[in-house]
Amino acid sequence: AQKITQTQPGMFVQEKEAVTLDCTYDTSDQSYGLFWYKQPSSGEMIFLIYQGSYDEQNATEGRYSLNFQKARKSANLVISASQLGDSAMYFCAMRVGTTGGGNKLTFGTGTQLKVEL
Amino acid sequence: DSGVTQTPKHLITATGQRVTLRCSPRSGDLSVYWYQQSLDQGLQFLIQYYNGEERAKGNILERFSAQQFPDLHSELNLSSLELGDSALYFCASSVSPGTGGYNEQFFGPGTRLTVL
Numbered sequence: 001a002q003k004i005t006q007t008q009p010g011m012f013v014q015e016k017e018a019v020t021l022d023c024t025y026d027t028s029d030q031s032y033g034l035f036w037y038k039q040p041s042s043g044e045m046i047f048l049i050y051q052g053s054y055d056e057q058n059a060t061e062g063r064y065s066l067n068f069q070k071a072r073k074s075a076n077l078v079i080s081a082s083q084l085g086d087s088a089m090y091f092c093a094m095r096v097g098t099t100g101g102g103n104k105l106t107f108g109t110g111t112q113l114k115v116e117l
Numbered sequence: 118d119s120g121v122t123q124t125p126k127h128l129i130t131a132t133g134q135r136v137t138l139r140c141s142p143r144s145g146d147l148s149v150y151w152y153q154q155s156l157d158q159g160l161q162f163l164i165q166y167y168n169g170e171e172r173a174k175g176n177i178l179e180r181f182s183a184q185q186f187p188d189l190h191s192e193l194n195l196s197s198l199e200l201g202d203s204a205l206y207f208c209a210s211s212v213s214p215g216t217g218g219y220n221e222q223f224f225g226p227g228t229r230l231t232v233l
Contacts, residue, residue, distance in 0.1 A: 031216060037224075041204060044119075045224035091160065097216040097218060098165075102173030104150070107160035 006108035046102030121225035141209030167214035
């Protein structure tokens with residue numbers, strides 16, 4: 001079975017500082033994908049960044065980067081130069097294949113990030 | 118705006134009732150997924166359809182069923198509703214059914230279901 005663990009229920013960061021949100025995962029699959037989603041208070045789920053299990057380089061998307069350490073089974077999200085608009089819940093998710101040729105996302109419990117002035 | 122639409126946005130109903138949630142995927146996406154987000158269970162995968170066929174199933178209750186129609190929109194039917202079914206139900210879509218490459222899932226805005 002697949003599992004995602006996010007051990008930080010809440011985090012505070014000063015505006016313009018960098019912050020790291022932790023994510024560890026567990027799977028016996030060799031092929032998987034790791035995603036980070038942002039959920040503002042309005043409720044929608046916004047895709048931030050993706051890392052494939054065979055990707056050798058860490059993914060980056062603007063101010064977001066994913067620190068992928070395969071041996072440690074961790075996929076931490078780094079947000080640089082935090083902005084007030086980054087205040088939201090952040091979910092780490094893992095995609096694995098299913099019998100029947102489908103796929104599904106397994107989510108962690110999330111980290112509530114608050115950016116302060 | 119992800120391009121995935123869900124209706125209705127809010128739904129309030131009573132225990133024992135039946136409701137239908139509707140989802141239209143992004144243009145060009147053939148795969149649709151349903152997720153439930155509740156305070157108790159967090160975000161859980163329910164079911165996936167690809168071009169009308171069921172492709173993956175999660176912890177979906179027997180009281181719940183889904184289908185994907187020829188025009189690719191999908192409906193999630195919830196029956197004999199209980200208080201614990203109150204949750205935010207998301208639909209997501211992607212281009213292909215499997216795990217190759219990005220195949221990112223784009224999420225709709227969700228339907229908030231309240232069972233009284």
